[in-house]
Amino acid sequence: MSPDSKSPSRPATVSARISPAAGLDVLSRNEVTRLRDASQRGVRALLRRCALAVLTQGVETDDARALLDRYPDFDIQVLQQDRGIKIELTHAPAQAFVDGRIIRGVNELLFAVVRDIVYVATQMEADGFDLEDSAGITHAVFEILRNARVLRPHNDPNLVVCWGGHSIPRNEYEYTKQVGYQLGLRGLDIVTGCGPGAMKGPMKGAIIGHGKQRRKNNRYIGITEPGIIAAESPNPSVNHLIIMPDIEKRLEAFVRVGHGIIVFPGGVGTAEEILYMLGILLHPDNAGIPFPFIFTGPRESAAYFEQIDRFLRLTLGDEVAKRYHIVIEDPAEVAKLMVKGIDKVRDYRLDTKDAFFFNWALRIPHELQVPFKPTHENMAGLKLNRDQPTYRLAADLRRAFSGIVAGNVKEDGIRAIEQFGLFEIHGEPDMMRALDALLQSFVAQHRMKLPGGSAYKPCYRVIVD
16 A cells, blocks of 8 residues: 555545455456446446545435546456456555555445446346346346345344435434344344445444344445445445445345345435335235334424334335334334244244245236336326326335436436426326425425535426326
8 A cells, every 4th residue: 555645625645456355256367357347337437436436435415426526536447367357557546555455344345336336237248138028137236245245044134224314314214223223132133225324323333233143244235336426425334235236236235235224314216216115015926925114203393103104005015104104212112023023924934945144925016117217208198197006106106216316416417406406296186285385394304415515306206287
């Protein structure tokens, strides 16, 4: 490692050549060339963006472009050697190093980035994934997770997925830690989107719970995707990082590896996740499949879930409430409910001969698997009406929220809004009024934030048909 020259206007950087700490297979010369060649489908640019997010873990920003602007000279090269590979970092953030050595956890996550980007790019180029139908997409998700070595066939079900906002008030963050602590005491591992806020708190709490139980080999799995990793850099608790190709495969990965889901307060992204899961649970083929789904937060956040519950009942019908539990200000009860739910999952999978490590039986509608491009045309063309099965309506509502997330924080979405103006969202009058009211409540509760902390300006316009 060599410290770079300092500048008063730029953060401290270093240049270094590092070897993998663990967990990376060797790469072929063709794979290394692909990573080095910026003209190959943008793979090297993708590697640079994701690597920088890992090297700056702990820095909270909503702006996917801010990190690249802050470290304009940063570069990463993958070097092929007879004994394996090394990574050469130029002008890398100094915070990733201690006394001249890269932090081991950062090292592991950095090589996880290389692993996933190489694997997916190689498979895509070789047509190794059949992404034309549901079975092919699910198989691709399985292969990526298997390549990342997170599928453990001999473990009893114990993975709890935690969803929620990456920028939440302190009291909500502390509550996520309390829930994580209760889950850790009961031997449950944690899966999150890997970022800060409600993705970090459950892991931190579980670490204490696991420590008290003297539990080893704990898993704190972070699942992300290239479009959002810079806005939600991996938190330091993550010890398994997976980068899925897009948001839809990221969401499917959560559902396939997790044995239950807890939702903490959040904003538009959290609403998107809720609708994604309900789009699955409402499908007739999944009626008899157990899957614990719990909404929880501190007492001060009760209104958030009341609004979510009201919106879901109005748009999808009162029956939808049978698919989730709402628990306010009771971390121990949340953990107890999750343990009971996972026990039912275990029994069901034993009865049906389904795997513990991957949820093959759950039917995920194709509408929820196909990547949604939040263009102005696609946002305006969403079918937000009740003249369709509820799971399909849930899928299109999820797309509406996904587009708003993109317009708020993702680089492509931000650029589209800057170029063409606000997204327009059309639908049935009462549904649009309910959607607008829900989004306005997010703004009032400061759950809709823009890069840099500026006052929120909507990237959408709700239109009543």
